[in-house]
Amino acid sequence: MLEILFLLLPLAFYSGWQSARKRYKERQEKRKQISVHFVRGINYLLSEQPDKALDVFLNYPEIDEYTADTFLLLGNLFRNRGEINRALRVHQNLVARPDLSKAQRTSAMLALGEDFFAAGMLDRAESVFTELLKDDPKRSDACEPLRNIYEQLHEWDKAIEISQCAQQRSKSDHGRLIAHYYCELATQELQKNNLFKVEETLKKATKAYPDSSRVLVLAGDLAYARGQMQEAMKTYQAAISKDSRLLGMLFSKLLNDFPQQDALENLYQFIKQHFTQSQDTRLFAYLLQLARKLGKLKEMHAHVDEHLLKGKPTLNTLAHSTEVLASVWQESNTCDMAQVQTALQRLANSQPEFQCGHCGYKMHDYLWRCPACHQWDSVANV
Ligand SMILES: [Zn+2]
Structure with missing residues (x-):
């Protein structure tokens, strides 16, 4: 019996080799x-x-x-x-x-x-990313797209929730964004006159990002809505001190909401002090407008001279500066355009002279081909 098995061994080897060869051939074919x-x-x-x-x-x-x-x-x-x-x-x-x-x-x-x-199929996108998060609650790559979706849908509560999750999972700082979302909610509550809710929401925003200047603006709005005028003005000024760009956003509102002479005087002194310290051109145009409103144009003469001589003039500051000069010239019966001319020349030199007619890209030198959209012969004078 053992001999028969021994004789069958080569046959078994041969059959195994044949089937392995067949499988290999099939795989190769595939x-x-x-x-x-x-x-x-x-x-x-x-x-x-x-x-x-x-x-x-x-x-x-x-x-x-x-x-x-x-x-x-x-x-x-x-x-x-x-x-x-x-x-x-x-x-x-x-x-x-x-x-x-x-x-x-x-x-x-x-x-x-x-x-x-x-x-633009935001609901479908939301369900895909939510499913991914359900499968693996620790993953962070689905959080960012979800945050974008909630931002687009103005679903601020959900945007806050997902940003907080993302912050925990990826250890990245989303505080500034979360504060903006709370500010969006506070703005909605302010429109409904739910002042207590506004206060609560702003506290959460401050906790998320203590350095937020938007929270200060809204705190000013809240104080104004409560009739606390001095507090409102103080808070708006704190916001402008933190970020001078905000004066542009708040200026008309401040003029309309605080028309009393002493409030305007207070604002004028505040901007003047900040401008003297920072020489920030953005403040100068507003300072001149306030000076005109308060009948203090002549007080600004020295500042205007310095601005025209050494500052970075803009169209806006030039327009208001000439107003100051005109009132001084009227009184002294003189007219000296030299300073204005120098400032205008500096402003003109700082402006790009050419622009692409195809994409709007501005440039100082003429180019045959636009560096932004790569169109030929599309550049012309502004
Ligand atoms: Zn172009």
Whole structure:
């Protein structure tokens, strides 16, 4: 019996070798088919036939880790070219494949969510990213797109919640954004005259980002709504001290809401003090407007002289400066345009002389081809 088994051994070897060879041949054949598919798809892409390429890729027989990455990139390429429908088809096809690893499926889902977002289908994008977060609550890459979606939808409560989660997960600082979202909520409550709610919301905003100048502006609005005029003016001034750009936003409001002479005088002294310290041109035009309103144009003569001689004039500051000079000239019966002329020349030199008629890009020197949109012969004088 043992001898018979011994004789059958070569036969068993031969049969095993034959079946391994067959399997190897089948695998090789399959790989060859896949390579042919792949090359055909790429050729269609290179010859600008994206729909034919798409058909090849969508009917791709089997996906491994390399082809999955290629599919992902292909979809992203379509999205970046603005071809959202094609991107959606690629990524949807990828997500539906049963042979993907967990990491590949997650990447495909993220890409699909971005496609929906780019297509403006915010509810679909939201559900994709929310599902990803449900699957793995520790992941942070789905938080940022969700935050963008809630911002677009003006869903400030949800935007705050997701930003706080993102802050915890990625250890990045979202405090400034969270404060803005609370300020949006506070503005809504202010419009409804829910003043207590405004106060509570502003406290949360301050906690999220103590350096926020927007919170100060809203605190000024709250004090004004409560009839606390002095407190309101003080808070607005604190906001302007923190960020001088805010004077531009608040100036008309301050003139309208605080028309009393002593309030205007207080504002004038405040801006004058800040301008003297900072020489910030942004403050100068408003200072001159206030001086005119208070009949103090002549007080500004020395400041105007210095500004015209050494400052950085803007159209706005020049217009108000000439007003000061005109009132001085009227009294002294003189007219000396030299300073104004020098300042105007400095302003003209600082302005770009040419502009692209195609995209609006401004430049100091004439160029045959626009550096922004690359159009030829599109540059002309401003
Ligand atoms: Zn251009």
